[in-house]
Amino acid sequence: EIVLTQSPATLSVSPGERGTLSCRASQSVGSKLAWYQHKAGQAPRLLIYGASTRDTDIAARFSGSGSGTEFTLTISSLQSEDFAVYYCQQYNNWPALTFGGGTKVEI
Amino acid sequence: QVQLVQSGAEVKKPGASVKVSCKASGYTFTNYPISWVRQAPGQGLEWMGWISTYNGNTNYAQKLQGRVTMTTDTSTSTGYMELRSLRSDDTAMYYCARDRGDLLSDFWGQGTLVTVSS
Numbered sequence: 001e002i003v004l005t006q007s008p009a010t011l012s013v014s015p016g017e018r019g020t021l022s023c024r025a026s027q028s029v030g031s032k033l034a035w036y037q038h039k040a041g042q043a044p045r046l047l048i049y050g051a052s053t054r055d056t057d058i059a060a061r062f063s064g065s066g067s068g069t070e071f072t073l074t075i076s077s078l079q080s081e082d083f084a085v086y087y088c089q090q091y092n093n094w095p096a097l098t099f100g101g102g103t104k105v106e107i
Numbered sequence: 108q109v110q111l112v113q114s115g116a117e118v119k120k121p122g123a124s125v126k127v128s129c130k131a132s133g134y135t136f137t138n139y140p141i142s143w144v145r146q147a148p149g150q151g152l153e154w155m156g157w158i159s160t161y162n163g164n165t166n167y168a169q170k171l172q173g174r175v176t177m178t179t180d181t182s183t184s185t186g187y188m189e190l191r192s193l194r195s196d197d198t199a200m201y202y203c204a205r206d207r208g209d210l211l212s213d214f215w216g217q218g219t220l221v222t223v224s225s
Contacts, residue, residue, distance in 0.1 A: 001169070034211055036152070043202060043215030044144075044152065055213070087152050091210040095166030097154040099144075 002026050002093045004100035006086075011105045019075040021103045023088035028068045032092035035064055035073045038102075039084040047086075048073065075105070083107055109133040111203055111216035118222045119193050127219045129186040129203030136184035137161050140206040143177060143188045145199040153199075157206060158186065193223045 003026040013019050023033065035048040046055045048064035051071055061076040075082055088100040114128040129141065143155040156167035158177040165177050176189045186203055201219045204212030 038152070043204075043218065044212070046211055046213055049209070049211050089152075089154075089211075094210065095157065096169065097157075097210065099152040099154060102151040 001096050002029060002090050002098050004088050004090055004098055006088060006100035006103045008103060009101070011103055012107070013078050013105065014107065015080055016077050019078050019082075019105055021073040021075075021086055021105070023066075023071040023073070023100050025069040025071070025090055029090040029092035031067050032090060033064075033066065033071050034089045034091065035062075036087045036089060036099075037082075037084045038087060044087070078105070109205065109214045111205060111214055113201075113203060113216040113219045116220040116222070118224065120225055121194055121223055123193050123223075124189060124191040125193060125221050126187055126189040127201050127203075127221070129188070129216050131184045131186070131205070134205075136179075137181055139208065141177070141179065141186040142204045142206050142210075142212055144202045144204060144212070146202070147196065147199040150199075155188070155201075157210075160186070190221075193221075195223050197221065198223045 005024045007022045031051040033051045036044040037047050038044040047058050052064045063074045065072050085102045085104045087102045110132045112130045117125050119125050137160045140159050142157045145153050158165045160179050174191050178187045203216040205214040207213040
């Protein structure tokens with residue numbers, strides 16, 4: 001099983017600031033890495049797939065980068081609606097998909 | 108519009124089974140597989156498995172093998188996830204999600220809370 005380690009566990013930022021979230025894989029997943037946003041009481045939402053491609057209607061302030069074992073999600077200027085938990089997911093190792101432990105982005 | 112509507116909350120005793128349903132609408136059910144994901148209280152997301160709505164093929168997370176069964180009823184566009192021999196650490200919110208074809212989930216159900224308690 002590929003283990004995804006996200007850091008930091010909690011990211012405290014102010015609105016308008018830049019947020020940088022990391023995801024490290026225990027072995028290479030190529031570019032098959034996605035990012036989901038999860039708000040309390042809601043279903044998760046796909047933000048980024050293929051490590052760097054924004055999904056439909058996702059704001060341009062969200063960007064993803066990386067390949068192999070090191071990945072980053074950057075939120076260029078945090079808006080109030082961006083405070084949530086963010087998960088990375090690898091889909092390279094089928095049928096053993098895995099999620100990271102999550103990063104909580106808080107004010 | 109695409110919707111996945113799950114069955115209501117369940118309370119079960121240890122050792123019992125639970126079956127959660129996921130009714131899809133707004134798209135051709137057999138064109139998209141269904142994935143199941145759960146989240147225990149205070150924990151992260153856990154992928155449980157996947158079922159092809161086209162031919163019923165399944166793939167399950169290794170830790171759940173032998174306890175989980177995923178099925179579909181194409182006549183009602185409904186997916187089902189049954190978990191047996193429930194333990195307290197199975198207490199979680201269970202989500203179904205539509206696999207858009209590349210193993211990624213684009214539409215999700217609202218979640219079903221399963222509580223396992225004696």
